[in-house]
Amino acid sequence: QVQLVESGGGSVQAGGSLKLSCAAARDTFVYSCMGWFRQAPGKEREGVGTIYPNGGSTFYADSVRGRFTISRDSAKNEIYLQMNNLSPEDSAMYYCAALSGAWTCSEFARYNNWGQGTQVTVVS
Numbered sequence: 001q002v003q004l005v006e007s008g009g010g011s012v013q014a015g016g017s018l019k020l021s022c023a024a025a026r027d028t029f030v031y032s033c034m035g036w037f038r039q040a041p042g043k044e045r046e047g048v049g050t051i052y053p054n055g056g057s058t059f060y061a062d063s064v065r066g067r068f069t070i071s072r073d074s075a076k077n078e079i080y081l082q083m084n085n086l087s088p089e090d091s092a093m094y095y096c097a098a099l100s101g102a103w104t105c106s107e108f109a110r111y112n113n114w115g116q117g118t119q120v121t122v123v124s
Contacts (some may be wrong), residue, residue, distance in 0.1 A: 002028050002098050004097070004098060006116065006118040008118060011121040012024055012086055015032030019120060020094055021078050022034070022036075022078060022079045024098065028077075028098050029077040030053060034072070034099075035047065035049060035098075035099070036053065036079075036081045036107070037094070037096070037108070039090060042056075043066075047061055047108030047111075048060070048064055048068060049061060049081060050105045050108070055074070056106065064090075067086075068081060070074075077094065086122075089122075092120060093118070094120050095117045096115040097115070099115050100113075
């Protein structure tokens with residue numbers, strides 16, 4: 001069972017920034033693709049971005065590219081989602097996800113291990 005624990009959600013003014021964290025077990029962190037997804041009320045869950053196990057490559061959805069950045073800390077077994085220039089449309093439950101045994105990390109639909117989520121609310 002893959003365990004992923006998100007933190008860092010909250011309420012922020014439009015135009016502001018927020019940084020989410022996701023803690024994973026060491027094996028998951030070292031060997032798995034990891035990513036961030038979000039789901040707003042009444043909408044389907046959508047991929048935000050992903051990062052390769054070696055941390056060298058990232059992939060972002062068009063809606064967040066240039067505003068959001070994914071990074072990882074090998075010493076803490078954590079990945080992060082730095083969100084800048086937030087708008088009310090970014091309000092959602094944000095989930096950390098992992099995918100093992102994949103050739104590519106950028107296929108959102110293949111992710112199959114999920115954290116419990118952390119709520120992000122952007123107020124105008």
